[in-house]
Amino acid sequence: MAGEPQNDCLFxxxxxxxxxxxxxxxxxxxxxxxxxxxxAPTHVLVIPKAHHRDAAALAAAAPDVAADVLREAGAVAEDEKTADSGYRIVFNTGTGAGQTVWHAHAHVLGGRGLTWPPG
Structure with a gap:
């Protein structure tokens, strides 16, 4: 069930x-x-404490918590001193996009030049 801890989930x-x-x-x-x-020199994951399979499921079930994840990602960038130079927030959704842990999470990346597209 969405939001409930999963016994087999690393996060x-x-x-x-x-x-x-x-x-x-x-x-x-x-x-x-x-x-x-x-x-990257800064690579922090920001997750909702409640279990949601991916970013789309999180946004559909708990948009307020999705906003919390984004707000905390910005706070991480500030704490890590990457906010002024720039940082990236990435949600991988699905196997083809590189999601390997089935608990919604945002990657906060910074501290070096980040090219686009990433791959």
Whole structure:
């Protein structure tokens, strides 16, 4: 069920503190932590604490929480000192787009030049 923790979800386990992560921000509805395989000097994931399969499911079921994720992504960029130089927020949705964890999450990338398109 959307919003309910999933036993087999890595990010639900991070929210429950069953799996360690380097947490950089936390709000009532979101958690932000460093990516274990960073693709840029700043690479932080911002997730809703409630389980939603992907960004589209999150936006449909809980648009207020989707807005919280985006707000926290901006706050991460400020904290990481990448807001002025520029940063990217990426939601991968579906296997073909590179989604590997089926819990909605935003990648906050910055700290180096980011070309477009990324690939």
């Amino acid at each position: 639900c386990k991070i929210v429950a503190r069953e799996v360690p992560a380097t947490i950089v921000r936390e709000s009532e509805t979101t958690l932000a932590f460093r990516d274990i395989n960073p693709q």
